[in-house]
Amino acid sequence: MNARQISYCLIVCAVALYSTATATASQYADYSHRPLSEMLEVYSRFEANLQTGSNYNVGAAAALMAAIGKKGGREVFPFLEEKILAPVTPAFVRSAAAEIYASLATGEECAEFLPKILKVDDEDKTIISWRYRVTPTCLRKIEEAATKGELQEKTLEHLIEAFVTYTQSAYYSTEATWIDGYLSKHCEGYQTSKQRLVLATALLEADKENEKKREVWLPIKESVEAIPPRKRIDLRKRFPDLPPLPDDAPAGGPVKVVFAIIVGIVALAVCAVAAWLAVRRRRVRETT
Incomplete structure (x- = not known):
């Protein structure tokens, strides 16, 4: 096969791949106009492929998931939550489902939803979290609902405990900053707590060369370290189920x-x- 024939074959392959990709994208873009039952059926076929370990059409599956959420609204909340929390769901698809869920949920629902998804970690902890657009949306709705007095005290107490628990294993600095900010405002004793020191220390140790991270977390670490150890607050007195501290x-x-x-x-x-x-x-x- 000469150079011209090789070039011709490559061009034909490129055109074929482009045509297939275009057709696929068009096909799933049109699903927003189809019945919800049909969209759910198609997603189940996507899911069967994804569970075999294939990443084929993950983007289309995520787009379809978003379309399902928009079409079904609150009716598909149980479906969305199931897929969000399922370990086999790819991060891209999970993120699409969670974004739709958070956009439609009330402040009370976000306060119950956020602790659940904070337990679902990224496989690769060096990348931006799949919750990047979800956590701030939920926090905003929670703050608004709390200001209006729409959240029960029991819900808020559970939320704070979940947030403090999260800080003991957080790895994504930006999200940890959001949670730290919420706790600093709404959790008495958190700002001078041993748990906050654990969070700041762990994030600084994980990426010692990141200057932006040091600008945020080093002052926090130093402010807690300036307090005598015996005077630092241990939030386990309020939340006994919190994990042990490193210096226990x-x-x-x-x-x-x-x-x-x-x-x-x-x-x-x-x-x-x-x-x-x-x-x-x-x-x-x-x-x-």
């Missing part, structure tokens, strides 16, 4: 450790006395 004492605490040492010493003393008595009896027998 060994499991069981110092009292149990001391008790174990005492028990060990007593056991050794008992053994020594028993050995002494055995030797003494033997000597008595030998002299009689």
Whole structure:
């Protein structure tokens, strides 16, 4: 095959691929005009391919997911939430579903939804989080609803606990800044807490060369470190289910450790006395 034939084949392949991509894009752009039931059926076929590990048409699947949300509205909330929380859903598709959900949800619904999605991490923690456009939308709606008195105290308390829990394993600095800002305003004691120090330290350690990150988190870290350790707030007194801190004492605490040492010493003393008595009896027998 000469150079001209090779060039011709490449051109034909490029045209074919372009035509296929154009047809696919047009096909799924038209789904917004089709019945919701048909759109759900087509997505199920996409999902079958995605679950096999194929990334083919992830973009089209995300576009279709957005169309389903717009077409179905609040009626498809259970469907959207299921796909958002499913581990097999690609981040691109999950993000599309979550954006639609957040745009339609009330402040109360966002306050219940956000703690759930904060538990769904990115596979690659070095990239922008799939929640990039979702978290700020939810926070804005939550703030507005709280200002109007539309949120129950129980909901707000659960939200704050979920946010503090998130800070103990956060890896995406921008999102952590949003959550930190909310907690600083609405969680008493957070600004001087041990949990906030853990957050700032972890983010700085993860990317020591990032100057923008240092500008945000280094002053926070230094402000908490300036407080004597005994005066730093431990939010586990308010939320007992929070994860342990890195500088926690060994499991069981110092009292149990001391008790174990005492028990060990007593056991050794008992053994020594028993050995002494055995030797003494033997000597008595030998002299009689």
